[in-house]
Amino acid sequence: MHYHLYYWTGLQGRGEFVRLALEDAGADYTDVAREQGDGVMQAFLQGRHEGPRPFAPPFLKAGRLVIAQVANILHFLGPTLELVPDAESRRIQALQLQLTIADLVAEVHDTHHPVATSLYYEDQRPEAKRRAQELRENRLPKFLGYFESVVEDGGGKHALRQHSYVDLSLFQLMRGLAHMFPKRMATLAPDLPLLHALADRVEQRPGIAAYLASERRVAFNTNGIFRHYPELDAA
């Protein structure tokens, strides 16, 4: 199967969670907008293309299927790419964890856009400062402490006792947060040894290492989710 991934160019964004799964598995795929421009997605978003209408990128075309929402895409790809355990109960658990990662990703995004996605960060700075404090002090310890417990519950190496797309997403989360909140993540590090070791192992997987060294990996920047604004960080 040749997959077609559709996502905004110029940023990692939510598309990156799907890219990491495709790259780790060595899947055959085209990152369509990077070849044809962002405009290529409009036919899908406006309902002028065969298949269900996505609300927003990323979406994946797999044969005639058009699949949107990151967790849904990974749930679909998991068995084929061998990135989820076979048992249905484990697929359910993987989806739950991925959705919890998605919840944190949404909170991280809203930290620099607490009022409106349609406004610039510069137009909502006071609100962002308040929200960043909440994220740093309450939400990050709560979410990351939860994921640390999940890895511990699963034997200490993986979210699901074996490699899965959830580990890939946890890697992305840890690297993104380290970029966005270097001071805060340094403070939290002693409480998150399993997550840090997991991220380091993921980084050395052949498919991931090759991807990270390639031009396909866009650097973290201030168009994406994980944005480094120094004024929003603190130990």
Add this chain to the structure above:
Amino acid sequence: MHYHLYYWTGLQGRGEFVRLALEDAGADYTDVAREQGDGVMQAFLQGRHEGPRPFAPPFLKAGRLVIAQVANILHFLGPTLELVPDAESRRIQALQLQLTIADLVAEVHDTHHPVATSLYYEDQRPEAKRRAQELRENRLPKFLGYFESVVEDGGGKHALRQHSYVDLSLFQLMRGLAHMFPKRMATLAPDLPLLHALADRVEQRPGIAAYLASERRVAFNTNGIFRHYPELDAA
């Protein structure tokens, strides 16, 4: 199968999307915290109970499975409760739509809590006012216009050409938004005829009508997601 639903007492919240599915299907279930108190959920949340650890309620116990995240629960229940089409491609589409509903629900919640879930609404009123304007003017038309198109694409009666858990969730969304933003929803109504008709039909389904008339249906209140604060509404 007898299901055990775990969710906070005293509000509809995210648990309501699961309740509506169980009630519509006439499923045999216990709303555990309503019988034993909210404390009964702690063993699960602290990892002292068999099965995967949920991050937060709602979660469902089905035999030995413990399933968290609303969309995940509905994806699991769908086939058994006959609340999703059989084809895998349609199950994927249902999950995508449910996740998009979940995204809007999160934005609705953050409208009255734009800074911090841990603070009272009264402590984040100026930010809430700005965020509510963005939701009313940009996000609601975008999301609801999308769902209206989805129903239209599917023949005009359902999100998925037949009754499903997605229709039940769209009902809850429309009723919740009408409670929270009566002025704004009145303005948008002429553009959303299919969604309004869908919600009215869902309301008359035997299982739903009986549930809504029962004491099990908690009224919308200011502990839930859909809170009516008049100062956040406008035509």
